[in-house]
Amino acid sequence: MGKGSNVQKAQAARERNQKKMGKSDEERKAAQAKSKADAAAFMCLACRQTFMANARPPLLYQHVIAKHPAGTDPASCFPQLKDFDPNDPKGEKKPPAGGAGGPVKPKKTNKKKDDNLDALLDAGLGGNKKKGGKK
Template sequence: MGGGNGQKAAKARERNQARAAAEAKGSQNKTNAAAMSVICKTCFQSFLCNASPVVLKQHAENKHPKHNFYDCFPHLKPA
């Protein structure tokens, strides 16, 4: 016949572990989307949280030549 409760629990545990491993190994899109925390206030383009000021300055100069760098990224304004 069938297995006992211990066998069913072990089988369920194996399935859950396999499912968790597949999710952990999968895409990193959710993590990358959450890390896009620097936003240009002019065009609302998002950048990774560790984007260098050089990259942000290039964006401001190339995309918004009429605006000041600090208009695009006011949180980087010197104190």
Template sequence: MGGGNGAKAQQARERNAAKAGKGPSSQLKSNAAAMSIQCSVCKQAFQSTSKRPMLEQHVDSKHSKQGFATCFPNYTG
């Protein structure tokens, strides 16, 4: 009569496990490497894909007396 959905799912799990072979993977190392923008006042790191509004929010909440240029002098976004 053929395999049911359970048999197909088990075959798919086995196939995917054989493909992966390495076990669980994580993006933590690549995310840490992407933290290339740094506040010069408090040294908090931000991902390189961070936009100016997010960085301005950091300046407003943490360093309102300093300006954006003081916190992120090398920002070119």
């Protein structure tokens, strides 16, 4: 009667389409291995929970605070948190590399923009006098 089930036909069609796309079995296996490695890039040494490669130190620190007993050293869970400062999660207060110590200067704000805005507001608030009087 038939020459195979729908499952067999679908599998054959899938293999044909993959050959057309140009991806070999080795390429697919390599891509799968890379995605697995990225998914488990960071692992908590205490509870073995994994984090993706794009996890930042504040997220890892939050895990230590939320999941482990108080007083747990963050570096004991994640070696990447050795120099992490929870009061400065973005690392802005850290002295620049190269030994140039000293305080980091804050960025200058653009005051011209604020002055122009104030001038426009002052010009618009000059008074509520009407040009034409009532008759």
